[in-house]
Amino acid sequence: MKICSQISAQAAYLVLAFSVSISGCGQGTSDESSPQAAASGDSHEHPKEGPHHGALIELGEEEYHAELVHDEHAGTVTVYLLDAAGKVAVPTDAAELTINLSHDGQSEQFGLPASPDAGDPPGQSSRFASGDPDLAEELDHEHADAQLVVTIGGKQFRGVVAHDHDHDDHDH
Template sequence: MNYRMTQLSLSICAVVAFGSAGCTRNSSQSPAPGASEHEHAHASAGPHGGSLIELGEEEYHAELVHDEAAGTVTVYLLDSAAKAAVPIDATEVVINLKHEGRGEQFKLAASANPGDLPGKSSRFVSQDAELAADLDREGAEAQIAVTINGKPYRGSIEHEHAHE
């Protein structure tokens, strides 16, 4: 009987020891890659006060500024940190918008920022009143499509009620 109790005790100790081996908390351990996609912090508003749109896996950002007073929708292309302008050689970027069961496409023309190299632009503007109104509609789904350095990117535009 003693032999069986000893075996049982050793078995229980082994299970407890192996089972709790990974349970200690070590503050020097870093989280697994991809544990949280947005653990790093960056502003939710861009440098021009607009909403940020992720392009790629944060390779770039687009900033959408909806200026109701001027009647414009402006997109600024920004780097991965959403701080510095990224001028590209495109003449336009496209916003694909779906609402009430139908899709529309709006083109925003290049309008170079001061500091953009000749033939390149990091700013794209539309004065289309329909685009401005459609972006504000409940249930509207919008995406920006842009090609940067030969690679196409798409980013979802989230509906917001705060405008300039």
């Protein structure tokens, strides 16, 4: 009898442990705004714009971000490379990055040469800029598809450049 009661007690304990683990599943684990999620880095809350007030572009599996600043009045396009949170500059030794653009069946490539920020190490840049009026104009086309390509730490990253519909001087 003693053996049966020990087995019953062990079985009851296993059933209880199993029940507790099942009832806990899904509760609080997917809430990205919870303090536990934020502390573990699981939160996917990202700022909508970068530190220079430009649009953020995801690179890789959120390994990095690029911030695209399109100054329509000056006709310039500047891209800043940022960390996974989209906040801190990430310098790279790439001499330029590329924006591949497709509009009305035509494909074009635009190179943005490195234009190092003051805080970038020698031989590296976290900022890339272009004064090419064609690039600035093409980025304004609502049906243009654009992709940014850059190498960081010897690895190539690509990111989709979304069209910004919040231009002050456009009626979209």
